[in-house]
Amino acid sequence: MPASDDLFNLIPEPIHYEDARGRILAANPAWLEAFGYEAADVVGQPATKYLLVSSGTSVSAAVLLEAPQSLIPSDEEGERFTVLCHGGNHKPVLRRCIIEGDRRLVILRDLMAEIHRSRLTAQQERLASVGMLAAGIAHEINNPIGFISSMLNTIERYSKRIGEMLSGYRALDSVESIDDLGAKLDKLDGQWQAQNIEFAISSIPDLLSRCKEGASRVKHIVDDLRSFARNDDDIDALISVNDVIESSLNIGWNEIKYKAEVEKELGVTPEIHGNKGRLVSVFVNLFVNAAQAIPEKGTITIRTETSGRWVKTTVTDTGCGIAPEHRAKIFDPFFTTKPVGIGTGLGLNLVYNILQQHGGEITVESEVGKGTTFVIKLPIRGATTVHAPESLAPSPELLE
Ligand SMILES: Nc1ncnc2c1ncn2[C@@H]1O[C@H](COP(=O)(O)OP(=O)(O)OP(=O)(O)O)[C@@H](O)[C@H]1O
Ligand SMILES: [Mg+2]
Known part of the structure; x- marks a missing residue:
């Protein structure tokens, strides 16, 4: 029996012991x-x-006995089997074994469980990013909708007053005498002054144009959200990093605007291959982190340029910086220095995973008390179109 029964029974992976002829001596509860x-x-x-080759046929004992005897297989393909489960189902496993005297310890990693786990992680990451985006978008849409609705209330009040004035003037048609006309005109004049009609008339065009501005801001945000949702699995679309940055600023703006001036130095960069929604998620996370690192008021500088075979983006903030002992952990899932409810610690892990999917890289430099710079590199793979930024200044809708 194993050196430690407890350990054997507690290990969450399926394990069994075999004798020299390949007979099962013991199987743990996970097995x-x-x-x-x-x-x-x-x-x-x-x-x-129980162990079958993937086609469902039996494996000869000799094959199992000759299999590599290492816990870390160098050739995973060579040790994939399926296990014939009770009830006839088949489960793919990765078989690894080590010899212990005259018996061998065999670990059968349940690949279905692994696939399930990695799907769950991907889904959790996606939910975390969608949740964050949704919260940011709800804020962003709430703002213009709030001021559109308050301006529409004002316009409604003003137009009611103007309408009453016009009805008053219309009623002058039916005056019976000059005296009556004079009295009514005086009354209307008083009403004109008291109700500030001059001001109401002159304000309406301005109020309407601000409503239109708010509506177009909402449209902009919804368009960005659509581009986030669309082609989600398309990792190979042609994308302008500068567009990604503009969309990310739009989505994260609610978190950024009270903390930081944004300085953009967007260069002329070739399009890259990737998924716009996921890359937006990368930059929203970086911008929000930068804003959250700034105690009161600071600057976030975003620079894009072409650097060899990369489109290089530099995001620099004048925030609190990252303590040297935290530097190695910031990309770990659930590492956060923020209070519960503010940080989940999933942001940079998501950033890292998305950049990996894109063949990209991220590095960080930071000085406590001075600020942090993240450098993000995305590969140019045979890109053709050179994309110039729409403007070098912050876009007007961001300057609200
Ligand atoms: N620009 C930055 N300046 C200073 N510290 C930063 C910066 N970016 C990240 N960090 C540090 O890295 C940690 C991990 O960041 P990450 O984005 O993964 O999680 P989080 O921001 O804490 O939570 P969330 O899941 O909400 O993003 C942060 O808690 C913070 O300590
Ligand atoms: Mg974060």
Whole structure:
């Protein structure tokens, strides 16, 4: 039996011991649970009864006995099998073994569980980023909708007053005498002054144009959101990094605007291949982190340029900086120095994973008390179109 029964029983991966002839001596609870057997069913049985090659045919004991005896297989393909589960289902596993005297310890990594776990992680990451974007977008849309609705209320009040004045003037048609006309005109004059009609008339065009501005801001945000949702699995679309930065600023603006002046130095860069929504998520996370690192008021400088075979983006903030002992951990999932409710610690991990998917790189330099610079490099793969930024100054809708 194993050196430590407890350890054998506690390990969450399916493990069994085999004798020199490949008969199962013991299987741990994770093994029995994963493949649906009772210990009594399997102990004493040849491992080849359960381990099949992927096509579903049996494996000869010799194949198993000759398999590489390392816990870290150098050739994973060579050790993939399927396990015949109780009830007839098949489960893909990665078989690894080590010899212990006259018996061998066999680990059968449940690849289905692994695939399931990695799908869950990807889904959680996506939910975290969608949640953050949704919160940012809700704020951003709420703002213009709030002022559109308050301006529409004012316009409604003003037009009611103007309408009443016009009805008053219209009623002058039916005056019976000059005296009556004079009295009514005086009354209307008083009403004109009291109701500030001059001001109401002159204000309406301005109020309407601000409503239109607010509506176009909402449209802009919705367009950005659409581009985030669209082609989500398309990792190979042609994308301008400068556009990605503009969209990310729009989405994260609510978090940024109270903390930082944004200085953009967007260069002429070739388009890259990638997924716009995911890259927007990268930059929203970086910009929001930069804003959150700024205690009161500071600057975020965003620079894009072509550097060899890369489009290089530099995001520099004048925030609190990252303590040297935290530097190595910031890309780890759930590492956060922020209070509960503000940080989940998933932002930079998501950034890192998305950049990996794009063949990109990210590096960081930081000085406590001075600020932080993230450098993001995305590969140019046979890109053709050179994309110039729309403007070098912050776009007007960001200067609200
Ligand atoms: N620009 C920055 N300046 C200073 N510290 C930073 C900066 N960016 C990241 N960090 C540090 O890295 C940590 C991890 O960042 P990350 O974005 O992964 O998580 P978070 O911002 O704490 O939470 P969230 O999941 O909401 O993004 C932060 O808590 C912070 O300590
Ligand atoms: Mg963050």
